[in-house]
Structures are given as C-alpha cells and as structure tokens.
Amino acid sequence: MESIDKINPVFDRRSQDNKESSVPSAVIKRLPRYHRYLNDLLDSGRLRISSAELSKIMNVTASQIRQDLNCFGGFGQQGYGYNIKYLTAKISELLGVSEGYDAVIVGAGNLGRALASTRMFGRRGVNRLALFDIDEKVVGTEIYGIKVYHTDELFEFCQRHKIAIGVLTVPKEAAYTVAKTLQDAGVRGIWNFANMELKMDDSVVVENIHLGDSLMTLCYKIKEKNDLSEEE
C-alpha cells in the first residue's frame, strides 16, 4: 500500500510551489522522445524500467534520464525503477497530449492529404474536423473521411467550431494570409509546413516544420563522414 502510494503519488513533490517554470527547455525538447520510447515499451507489455536500461535503449546517460524525469516530480522508486504506464501518462499530461484539441488542415495538396491519412493526430488526441483548399475540383469532396471546404469558409468554420490548431500546408505566398485568418478566428496554435518562419503575435503559438533544413543536415552528415574517412 505504502509503496503504491509512492509510485503513484497524488501530488508531485514540486508541483505545489514553482510549477512547470522549473522544467528547463532542454528537458521539454526531450520529452516527446521519452514518450515515444515509453509508449513502445508499454505496447510490448513491459511494466517497469530502470534508468540504466532505458539509457541503453535510448542511447543517453542514465544520469540524464534521472535528472530529466525528476524535474517534474519524483515518481521513480528506489530499488525498483519507473512504472512505465504511470510515467507515460505523466509525460502525456505534461505535454498537453489528450487535451482533445480540434484541428483543421489548410491545403489539400499531397502534403495535406498525407496529413489527412495519418494516424498521428488521433494518437495525440487531436481531431481533424476539416480540410480547406481553393481548388474547386477538391472542394466538396472527402479525403480519408475528412470533408474539404473552400478556404473562403475558413474564418467562419474556425470561429464556430472553436478550432484550436491550424495546420498550414499552403504555398509560401499564401501562408501569411491564411495564418492571419486563423489567428483572427481564435486559433491557438499553427503547425506550419510552408517554407518560411511565420512570426505571429503572442496570441498564437507557431511550430514551424523545415524539411529543407533536415535535408541539409543529412547532406552535411554525409559530407562530414566522407571527409573524415578521406583523412585517414
């Protein structure tokens, strides 16, 4: 009884006073990766794991894992390790997964379609309510069960449905106009796939995806490895 209380404490030790202000941004950046690995472990039926074993799987130091997990409450147990299910739930909660946000996807091109088809949203508790495009050929159709509306209706739709997340897969040139519409309609976050950094005012948070940067990094890694082996 006592030990179960310690594994699933009703209150985290730190949550009383200084709240999430105590979680350094370096840790926040690592949380999705922890979540991914812990979720896989959960799926495989594991119940508990030690920082030492997790460190091997994830290729980081055990010290870092303990330090990280301790930032938002000590819920490991000495001599036992971490309860995977509880830990995963805790990280989910911290990340705002399963808040049940509603989303729209603007742009029904290949990328928009890819995002319409993926199970990624559902797994993170995000509901895709509609697609938007300006192409009359797709407006009115359904893509993977999601209705396509004309972008002219975007503002009203977002306002009426209190949409929280707007996914932007429109061409660079249209990005700002659409982003502004989303913002005005009260959207709280924009997931931006246009090839530019959207700078919005403080009412909206933006997460920019730069696939080009990633491709460049890959090129760098290849070149670097090549340079190193040539040196020998």
Next chain:
Amino acid sequence: MESIDKINPVFDRRSQDNKESSVPSAVIKRLPRYHRYLNDLLDSGRLRISSAELSKIMNVTASQIRQDLNCFGGFGQQGYGYNIKYLTAKISELLGVSEGYDAVIVGAGNLGRALASTRMFGRRGVNRLALFDIDEKVVGTEIYGIKVYHTDELFEFCQRHKIAIGVLTVPKEAAYTVAKTLQDAGVRGIWNFANMELKMDDSVVVENIHLGDSLMTLCYKIKEKNDLSEEE
C-alpha cells in the same frame, strides 16, 4: 583590391589546421537557418549585412552570429559587415549542399508524392532519380516526372546508379527491411519519415523526421500558454 581579398580569402584562417572539428555541434544545427535567411536576403538583392541587423531579423543575439560565423573562418569585414553572397556560398559548401547527390524515394504514398513534387531537393542540389513502391497500380507510372519502379528493383538500381540518399516514406513495419537494402546497396544517407528511429551501423548516416514529436511540442506550447494566462 586588398579589401576584396579580405572579404573572399582564398584560405580560411582555421581551415589549415584543426578543420571542422572546431565547429561545435550547436553551431552546425543553426547553419541551415542562417542559410535560409541569407538566401532570402540574397534574393531580395541585398549585398551586405551587419551582425546587428541580421540579429534583429533572425531574433538571435549579434554576439552569437559573430561567434558562430567565426567558427569556420573570419570572413566579415570590420566596419563593413558580411558579404551576403560569399557567406551564403560558404555555408552551402560547409553543409555539403550542391554536392550533387543522387536520391531515390521509397514509398509512393501521399508523402512520397509530396516529396516527388517539391522543389526542395533541387534547391539543395539533390537529384531524385526514381520512386519505388510495391503497389502494382503505381509501378510503371510517372509521378511529377519521376518514374516509379517496383521495390524489388531497389537494390540493383541503387547499386548501378551509385545512389547517395534514400528517402524512406514506407510504413513503420517495412522500414528496417528497406533501410537494410539501401545500406547493402551502398547508400550513404537515409532520410527517414517512418515513425521510428532507425539505428543503422556506421556505414550509413540517418536523419530521422518525427512529425509526431513536433505535433506534441505544439500541443505543449498551446497548453503552456493557456496555463500561464490562467495563472494571472
């Protein structure tokens, strides 16, 4: 004449001795972003820029810009600033852009199609030579001018064309098999969009894209902003 030599020095000061080992990884991570902004400035016709002005545009400190750019050779000019064209070229070179790598895309689903259609590859000097899929309905067709072959032919194709980059947009389950095939065929880098971390041996470098992590981060940012405003 003298000043031009200083702006375009034939040898960078550091490149003689300790090479890229001197460029910290934190700087490397920032290079694609510098490249993006400098490229935009170049397109807009600007010739030179100071660290102070660039810092305003990019929202980082001028100190960091000077420190970063100095890691791989001092090519600013006191009292003048940086030559945008030269700087962009230098960063491109360092990143391995325009090495003219050949690539294949494995998986001709929505994401594969999106990657087949984008101009992102060309801009970074990467040539897409072929698409691969197991679906007989698409094998033999052309998508945005790129031929689709059966995945059975992947190994031979990569070997014959000395493919440098393999782009993975196959389902999670197929990812490892395909990655192994690419590796065996001599591919040097894998751009992995499957929802899992590919751990390959040292002969191949991997750049993993985790869109799910990014979506989670967005959810976190929304939640965090909410929590903060509720506190007041």
Next chain:
DNA sequence: TAGATTGTTAATCGATTAACAATC
C-alpha cells in the same frame, strides 16, 4: 536484511552573452 536503484548534490563541460580592442 541486502541489493538495487533512485533522487540529489557537486563537478565538469559547453554554449551564450557582454565587452572592447583591432581594424577596415
């Protein structure tokens, strides 16, 4: 109890910022 493993402190390391002398 004894063994295992965390939570936590202290030491190290690296990255960022501030400041200013060097120099175009």
Next chain:
DNA sequence: TAGATTGTTAATCGATTAACAATC
C-alpha cells in the same frame, strides 16, 4: 581620419555527467 563593425577574450549561464547517500 572617424565611424562602424568585426574578431576575440572573459564572464555568465545553463546543461550534462559523475558520484553517492537516501530509501525502497
């Protein structure tokens, strides 16, 4: 020359690692 702006050093800050006492 004088003004501007870099390159570079030194100071600060934050993140990572190592070590071990606390504790299950």
